[in-house]
Amino acid sequence: MNKLLVLTLFYAALFIFPSTSFGQAPSLGTASSFALFTANGAFFNAGASMIIGDIGTNEGAFNGFPIPGTVVGNIRLPNTAEAAQAALDVVAAYNSLTPVACGPSIIADLASQTLTPGVSCQTLTTATSLNGTLTLSGAGIYIIKLNSALTTATNSSILLTNGATAANVYFQVNGAVTLGTNSSLKGTIIATGAIDFGTQASLEGRALSTAGAITLSNNSVYPPALSPDLTPVIELPQANFATAPNNERDFVVNVFELGGSPTSSGNVAMTLSAPIGYTISFTNTISSITVSGGSTVSVDNTKWTATSSDGDRFH
Secondary structure: OOOOEEEEEEOOOEEEEEEOOOOOOOOOOHHEEEEEEEEEEEOOEEEEEEOEEEEEEEEOOOOOOOOOOOOOOOEEEEOOOHHHHHHHHHHHHHHHOOOOOOOOEEOEOOOOEEEEEEEEEEOOOOOOOOEEEEEEEEOEEEEEEOOEEEEOOOOOOEEOOOOOOOEEEEEEEOOOEEEEEOOOEEEEEEEEEEEEEEEOOEEEEEEEEEEOOOEEOOEEEEEOOOOOOOEEEEEOOOOOOOHHHHHHOOOOOOOOEEOOOOOOOOEEEEEEEEEOOOOOOOOOOOOOOOOOEEEEEOHHHHOOOOOOOOOOOOO
16 A cells, blocks of 8 residues: 655756855855765765765765665765865865855744845854754845754755745855754755764755765755756555555656756656555656657667665666
8 A cells, every 4th residue: 555656856967156255156166066075074875865966075985875875976986086176176165155244143943934045144153953944035045154063853844935946055064964854955065064864854955065974864865956846746545556456556657847948968867766565666668758749759768777775766
C-alpha cells in the first residue's frame, strides 16, 4: 500500500553573479558550479543522497559518492586545480560579505520573522536557530549575516513570497551549520565551520565551507533556479492499491518546461522514491515520447542508470 510517491526532476545549471555591495550578490567565482564544497574538511555521505551540481573538498577525506549517493555533476578532490581554485573562491566570497553594511537586525530564532531584500544581520554572538518558518518577502538580493553557528529544527523551512527566489538568498555563517531532520533550506550558505545535514534535510541552493567537514544522510541538494515547476508530488492513496492485483498500479507523470524554455541541453535527473519495503519499476525499452502540442522526442535509454536504496533513483 504505497501511499506516497515523490518525483523530482532537476536540470543542471551554473550561476554567475556580480561583485558584492549593499544588496548585491557575492561573486562565487568557480564555486558557483558547486552544490557542496569545503575548502578544508572531510566530505562524508551515508545513504542515497541526490546532489545536483559539483561536490568536493580541497583538503580532507572524501567518501559516499558515487555510491551510495548520486551526483549529477563533477567530483573535485584534493590536489586538483579545480578544488584548489574553488577553495580560494569560497574564502574570497565569505570575506567579501564581511564589510557589507548591515540593515535590519535579526533575533536569535529566525522563525516567525519576515525579512525583505537587503542585508540583515545578527547583532549578538549567541547561537542562531530556525525553529519553524522564516519568511522572505519581495524580489531582490537577501544577505543574512550570522555571527554564530546556525541550527535548524526538525521540519523547519524557508518560505519565499512576493518574488523572492532561492537564487538570491545568501547566508554568511560565522560557525557551523546543522540542518535538522526533514528541514528545508533555501539559498547559498557560506560558513566557516562544519555543515551537517540531518536525515532527509534538503537544500535548494549551495552549501560552502571555508574550513569544516560536510556530512550528508539521505539528503537532496539542487540548484536554486530549478524548483519552481519541476518538483511535482504525486499522491497515491492506499485505497488505490487495496483492490489492485499484487497491490500494483501504473501512474503517469506530467513534466513541463521551466519558464517555457526546453531543458534538453543539460543533465536531467529523476528521483522516484517509495516507502521502505516497496519497489518501483519502469520500462527501459521505449524509444520515443510524444509531447502534447509538439513533436515526438526520441529517447536514448542507454543514458539512464538506476540505483536502489529505500527507493529507486534514475538519472
